[in-house]
Amino acid sequence: MSERAAPVTHHEAQDSESTDVDADSSPDAELETDATPVTTGAESVVRALENAGVEYAFGVQGGAIMPVYDVLYGSEITHVTMAHEQGAAHAADAYGVVAGEPGVCLATSGPGATNLVTGIADADMDSDPMLALTGQVPTEFVGNDAFQETDTTGVTKPVTKDNTFSTDADAVGDDVGEAFALASTGRPGPTLVDLPKDVTNGETDREPGEPRTPDTYEVQEAADPEIVRAAARRIEEAKKPVMLVGGGVIKGDATEEVREFAIEHEIPVVTTMPGLGAFPEDHELSMEMAGMHGTGYANMAITHCDTLIGVGTRFDDRLTGGIETFAPEAEVIHVDIDPAEISKNIHAEYPLVGDAATVVSQLAEEVDSSPQATKWRAQCQQWKSDYSMAYEAPEDEPVKPQFVVEAIDEATSDRAIVTTGVGQHQMWACQYWTFTEPRTWVSSHGLGAMGYGLPAAIGARLAADDDQEVICFDGDGSFLMTIQELAVAVRENMDITVAVLNNEYIGMVRQWQDAFFEGRHAASEYGWCPEFDKLAEAFGARGFRIDDYDDVAETIEAALAYDGPSVIDVHIDPREDVYPMVPSGGDNGQFALTEDQL
Amino acid sequence: MTGELEGPAPEERPTPEGKRNSQGIRVDPEVEAEREPRRTVISALVEHEPGVLSDVSGLFSRRQFNIESLTVGPTEDEERARMTIVVEEPDPGIEQVEKQLRKLVPVISVRELPSDAMRRELALIKVNATRPDQVAAVADMYDAKSVDASPETATVEITGSRQKIDAAIESFGQFGIREISRTGPTALARGTEDTAASAQTAEQTSRHQPTQTQTTSDDD
Numbered sequence: 001m002s003e004r005a006a007p008v009t010h011h012e013a014q015d016s017e018s019t020d021v022d023a024d025s026s027p028d029a030e031l032e033t034d035a036t037p038v039t040t041g042a043e044s045v046v047r048a049l050e051n052a053g054v055e056y057a058f059g060v061q062g063g064a065i066m067p068v069y070d071v072l073y074g075s076e077i078t079h080v081t082m083a084h085e086q087g088a089a090h091a092a093d094a095y096g097v098v099a100g101e102p103g104v105c106l107a108t109s110g111p112g113a114t115n116l117v118t119g120i121a122d123a124d125m126d127s128d129p130m131l132a133l134t135g136q137v138p139t140e141f142v143g144n145d146a147f148q149e150t151d152t153t154g155v156t157k158p159v160t161k162d163n164t165f166s167t168d169a170d171a172v173g174d175d176v177g178e179a180f181a182l183a184s185t186g187r188p189g190p191t192l193v194d195l196p197k198d199v200t201n202g203e204t205d206r207e208p209g210e211p212r213t214p215d216t217y218e219v220q221e222a223a224d225p226e227i228v229r230a231a232a233r234r235i236e237e238a239k240k241p242v243m244l245v246g247g248g249v250i251k252g253d254a255t256e257e258v259r260e261f262a263i264e265h266e267i268p269v270v271t272t273m274p275g276l277g278a279f280p281e282d283h284e285l286s287m288e289m290a291g292m293h294g295t296g297y298a299n300m301a302i303t304h305c306d307t308l309i310g311v312g313t314r315f316d317d318r319l320t321g322g323i324e325t326f327a328p329e330a331e332v333i334h335v336d337i338d339p340a341e342i343s344k345n346i347h348a349e350y351p352l353v354g355d356a357a358t359v360v361s362q363l364a365e366e367v368d369s370s371p372q373a374t375k376w377r378a379q380c381q382q383w384k385s386d387y388s389m390a391y392e393a394p395e396d397e398p399v400k401p402q403f404v405v406e407a408i409d410e411a412t413s414d415r416a417i418v419t420t421g422v423g424q425h426q427m428w429a430c431q432y433w434t435f436t437e438p439r440t441w442v443s444s445h446g447l448g449a450m451g452y453g454l455p456a457a458i459g460a461r462l463a464a465d466d467d468q469e470v471i472c473f474d475g476d477g478s479f480l481m482t483i484q485e486l487a488v489a490v491r492e493n494m495d496i497t498v499a500v501l502n503n504e505y506i507g508m509v510r511q512w513q514d515a516f517f518e519g520r521h522a523a524s525e526y527g528w529c530p531e532f533d534k535l536a537e538a539f540g541a542r543g544f545r546i547d548d549y550d551d552v553a554e555t556i557e558a559a560l561a562y563d564g565p566s567v568i569d570v571h572i573d574p575r576e577d578v579y580p581m582v583p584s585g586g587d588n589g590q591f592a593l594t595e596d597q598l
Numbered sequence: 599m600t601g602e603l604e605g606p607a608p609e610e611r612p613t614p615e616g617k618r619n620s621q622g623i624r625v626d627p628e629v630e631a632e633r634e635p636r637r638t639v640i641s642a643l644v645e646h647e648p649g650v651l652s653d654v655s656g657l658f659s660r661r662q663f664n665i666e667s668l669t670v671g672p673t674e675d676e677e678r679a680r681m682t683i684v685v686e687e688p689d690p691g692i693e694q695v696e697k698q699l700r701k702l703v704p705v706i707s708v709r710e711l712p713s714d715a716m717r718r719e720l721a722l723i724k725v726n727a728t729r730p731d732q733v734a735a736v737a738d739m740y741d742a743k744s745v746d747a748s749p750e751t752a753t754v755e756i757t758g759s760r761q762k763i764d765a766a767i768e769s770f771g772q773f774g775i776r777e778i779s780r781t782g783p784t785a786l787a788r789g790t791e792d793t794a795a796s797a798q799t800a801e802q803t804s805r806h807q808p809t810q811t812q813t814t815s816d817d818d
Contacts, residue, residue, distance in 0.1 A: 157653065158660050162703040165649070182703065216645070216706045296605055304614055315622075328616035328624065340697035343690060346622040387605040579603050589613055593603040 038207055041166075042067040042200035044173030045133065045193075046075050048208040052180045054104050056080060056095060056462050058088040060115075062108020063148060064135025067200035069106070080462070080492060082455065083484035085112050089119020090452050090482070091459030093128045093190075094419060094442045098463035100253065102129040102183040102191075109135045110148030113194075114155065118449055120190045121159040125446025126274060127251060129188035131180050132156075138198040139167065152194045161189030166199050173208025181211040186219035187338040188251055219337065223352035223359045231309075231333045231350040232366035238307035240376040241267045242327075244290070247274025247445070248312015248336060250438040254356035255279075258311060261360050265370040268380045270298045272313050273430060274445045280436040287380060291319040292582045293427040296387025296591055299582065301380050302327050303589035307371075309363075311335040312356045315345040316446065317585075325587035335359045387580070387593070389431060395549050398573035401425065401501045404552060405432040408471055408499060411556050415440060416469040417460050421453040421478025424507035427578040429473045440468075451481030457496040458489055469497065469560065476502040476529050483535070489565035490540040497559050498536075498567045503574040504529045511577045515598050536567035544568040621690045633688040637666065639711045639785050640695060643794035645704040646672060646679040653702050654681060663687060663695050667782025678706065680794070682784045707794040715793075717785040720757045723766070725773040727752040733773055740766040751776060759783075 038044045045068055049057070058080045061069055072079050082088040085107040092103030107116050113134040123130040137146040153165045162182050166172040172195065179191035235241060243262050249255060255278050262269045262285055269279045270290045281288050290298035302308070308330040313319070320326040326346060334341075334348035335356055342351040352359050393400045405428050409416075418433055419442040420426040426443060435441055442460050444452035457472040464470055479500050489496055503510075509524040533543030542562045544555045546569070559566040580591040583598055592598045619625045621633065644650045651670055658665045666684040673680050685695055692710060699708045711717075722745070725733060733752045737744060742756035752773075756766050760783060767778065787793040 153649065154652070157649075157656055214703065217703060296603070300611070304612070323620060323622050324618050326618060326622075328618055329614045338701070340694065340701050342697075343622065344694060346618070347624065347690070387603070389603070391603070587613075589611060590608040592608065593605055597608055 037205060038173070039203060039205065040067065040071075040200065041169035041172045041195075041202045041204055042071045044169070044204055044206060044208050045176050045195065045200060046071040046077070048173040048176040048180070048211065049077060049104065050075065051208060052177060052211045053101070054180075057104040057106055058082050058091040058095070058459065059106030060085050060088055060108070060112060062112045062135060064109035064137055064197050065106055065112065065133070065195070066108075066135070067197060068133065068135070068195060079106075080458070080488065082458075083487050084482065085115030086118050086451065087455035087458070087482055087485040087488070089116045089130070089132065090122065090449075090455035091485075092130050092132075093119055093123045093126075094456035094459035095463045096123070096129040096183075096188075096459075097126075097442050098417060098439050098460045100129075100184075100251075100439065102131045102180055102188075103459060103463075104131045104133070106133045107135070108148065109137055109152065110150045112148075113150055113152040117156060117159065118447070120156055120192065122444050122447040122449045122452065123190035124159045124161065126247065126444070127188050128190070129184040130190040131176075131183050132160075132190060132192040133176065134192060134194050135200075136165070136194045136196040139196045140198070142196065153192070156192050159190070160192050161187075163192040163194070165194045166196065169199050169202030169204040170206045172199050172204075173206065177208050177211035178214060181213045182217065185213050185217070187248075219355075220339070220353050221355045221358050223335070223354040223362060225362070227350055227352055228359070228362045228366050231352060232363055232368070234307055234331055234333065234350060235265070235309065235363070235367050235371060236369050238371040239373060240304060240306040241265075241371050241373055242287075242301050242305040242308055242330075243267050243269045244272065244302065244308055244310040244313055245269055245275040245278045246272040246311060246313025249275060249278040249356050250312075252312060252337065252356035254311070254360055255438045257357045257360040257364065261364050264364070265367065266373065266377060267309070267371065268301055268377060270294075270302055272316070272319050273443070274441075275313065276430060276441040277435040277438045281434045282436060284381075285377075287384070289430055290588065292321065292584075293431065293578050293580065294319075294582075294591075295389060295431070296580045296593065297380065297383035299580070299588040299591050300383045300387070303587075304379075305330045307331055307333065309333045309335070310346075310348075311360060312337075314341045317345075320345060321582045321588045322585045325589065393549065399546060399549055399552065399570060401428045401570070401572045401576055402432045403549070404499060404501065404546070404570050404572065405429055405473065407552050408497075408556055409433045411553075411560055412469045412471065413467070415465075415467070416471055417442060417464055419443065419453045419456040419460055419470070419472045421474045421481070422448045422450045423475045423478060424503070424511065424576075424578050425473050425475040425478070425501040427508075428501065431578075450475075450478040453478055454482050454489070454498060455485045457498065458485060458492075458494060461494045461496055470495070472496060472498040474498055474500050475507060476500055476504060476526065476532070477506045479532065480530075486536065486539040486541055486565060486567070493564050495563055496565050498565070499559075500532050500567065500569050501572050502529060502532065502569055503572050503576070505574060508578070514577070515583075515595050532567055532569035536565075536569075542566040546570040621688070623690075633690065635664070635686050635688045635691070637684060637686045638692055639715065639717060639783065640683045640685060640692075640699070640708060641711055641785060641787075641793050642681045642683065642699055642708045643673070643706045644670075644679050644681055645706065646677050647704060650679070650702075650704045651681075653704060654683075654699065657698055657702065661694070661698060663691065663698075669782045669784045671784070680784075682782070684783060709794050711785055711787055711793065715785050715787050717759060717783040718757050719760055719763055719781055719783045720755065721763045721767070721778060721780040722753055722755055723770050723775060724751055724753040724777045725770050725775050726750065727773075729773060733770075736766075736769050739769070742766065
């Protein structure tokens with residue numbers, strides 16, 4: 001974010017007795033909140049957030065949450081007012097992914113809370129640390145179908161790690177602290193505290209303590225040494241080992257341990273989609289991403305390995321394809337902090353429950369000799385050349401999306417952060433961006449929520465360092481789902497670059513219709529799309545458009561150079577499909593390189 | 599469609615011989631065997647707070663675990679409640695049930711009870727009272743207590759194993775059953791053994807006896 005127009009915090013605005021968020025920031029207006037004792041539930045809520053070190057919160061105002069907002073107004077926490085609660089949840093989620101600590105979002109009761117649900121479900125599927133605070137009608141009205149009443153804890157129960165209905169002004173601060181701690185302890189996930197208005201308005205002088213998980217909440221850090229030893233022997237004897245690196249490696253800050261281990265023992269590395277960035281894709285041992293749209297070589301390696309060391313992965317169906325044919329000859333060593341993930345989908349011969357960094361260090365300590373896998377590594381390299389991800393880009397044809405992804409990758413630093421919506425553009429970003437650093441890939445993996453990209457870029461921007469570029473690859477369909485958040489990016493002058501890979505289709509659906517529905521493009525063909533460059537200008541952002549290869553380099557340069565939000569409407573080849581592809585439930589080793597191989 | 603990738607086609611690639619079954623376990627494809635479901639009792643110690651029952655029942659419904667009965671009640675510690683859950687699942691499923699339950703924050707500990715655990719169910723059976731002496735005789739046979747009588751109805755209370763209650767219901771059937779209410783079993787481990795061991799111990803226990811078949815024993 002640029003120095004000259006950081007988001008204006010509410011305590012600054014308060015002094016000018018104005019709600020004009022463009023008011024000049026005045027460092028003198030800093031309030032000393034530390035010493036002020038709390039007097040209400042809402043003050044206790046905000047104090048708990050401050051105790052947890054929360055710097056940013058994303059949300060939308062509304063009746064039942066007003067008492068909390070009133071206190072936030074005087075707090076040091078910077079609140080970013082989003083256009084829609086879904087945007088608030090996605091922004092908080094992305095903030096959590098990049099920062100490694102829970103992102104916080106707020107919404108009022110009823111529609112505010114239900115609008116958060118998509119973002120909460122996304123965080124739940126991807127194990128992203130996030131805290132949602134929702135207003136609720138006063139306790140005495142709960143159950144009466146009051147105005148804007150929804151059973152928020154009921155609605156969000158299946159998509160949260162834990163949620164709480166607060167009943168007591170004395171306890172509400174600790175409820176919030178506990179939810180914050182739970183969100184990032186063990187396997188991360190979203191938590192929610194529902195805050196009835198009488199509780200937040202209620203009197204209390206109870207200072208919330210430091211955020212802590214309940215005493216009964218246990219997390220196993222180190223794996224059973226006996227199984228570690230057995231797994232180490234297995235690795236030493238492996239002829240065809242593969243490491244499968246998942247998002248848990250990034251969340252568990254185990255990137256270094258995993259890289260060292262793989263490199264030391266020369267084990268080829270495959271990543272899942274959330275695992276992108278955990279291992280440098282420009283390294284010889286990297287086989288890149290496996291699964292439905294993974295590389296051919298990653299899928300060959302995983303199909304033919306005899307020892308699969310899965311770290312921080314939940315063996316999702318988009319990764320495994322059909323269970324029957326997934327790594328069918330591999331003994332599986334599975335490292336995960338969540339015991340319930342072990343043998344949930346794929347049976348693990350060596351179940352290693354614990355923190356990824358700790359357990360990989362345990363393994364590193366135990367493994368005495370590297371596997372004898374020279375032949376296997378040569379085979380892996382052969383597959384890399386057999387199934388290379390090369391594509392043609394004839395100059396007289398429409399621009400290839402792959403070319404745009406690579407051009408932006410080249411024009412940005414290694415630490416640039418990529419967010420995406422969901423669909424073809426997301427897969428091209430996975431396939432053609434070379435990820436080398438953890439916490440630089442921010443996407444909706446498990447839930448597959450279109451519209452994730454732009455609000456995620458906003459959240460990621462606030463968590464990123466100033467020298468990290470934030471790029472959002474979006475599709476025309478995804479972008480239209482949350483485009484209103486552009487107003488937020490402009491208002492807060494956030495330096496983000498959106499590249500809309502525009503094919504005027506819900507492209508992934510169109511691709512499936514061509515492959516599996518005889519080319520009947522039911523509800524996938526727009527036929528007309530707004531001009532995103534002009535729309536961007538109307539929002540106050542900078543708009544660009546690319547139609548030809550000649551425009552690509554200089555347009556990207558101009559968009560990146562603009563210190564604020566910019567949108568590049570890239571008119572790509574509308575017929576381009578995403579390959580390789582393993583059809584749903586298919587055999588990874590039988591991935592199709594073209595539609596007629598499906 | 600355009601810009602097609604190159605490389606050996608699927609049929610030109612080597613394929614491994616191994617296979618997994620639908621539970622993700624490597625199997626010999628010649629003699630593929632899936633594990634059969636079995637019925638077992640899982641005991642969970644939980645925080646005695648609102649919402650915990652819906653946490654647990656919601657978990658069972660969204661993960662499609664096959665649940666037969668669930669009972670819940672307070673314990674010696676007023677902040678804790680005990681749930682006794684009868685499930686019918688193949689082995690990997692039972693392990694998943696335990697692990698997923700343990701993940702719920704208000705759940706303190708979970709354990710699959712050994713087959714010799716004490717299990718009791720209570721049933722209230724209301725029958726037509728046209729032949730009261732015979733009702734009393736059948737009740738005696740099953741150690742049932744008469745709890746209500748009206749000119750037209752007699753209600754008995756019976757506790758015991760599921761089989762005993764099933765048998766009793768069949769016997770009372772001759773009088774014409776008007777209504778039945780059953781609790782589903784509640785259970786405790788025998789002797790000094792803790793019914794809900796700590797998470798760690800339970801993990802080890804389940805690892806050492808994953809395939810033990812559970813037979814319902816009548817303790818009477």
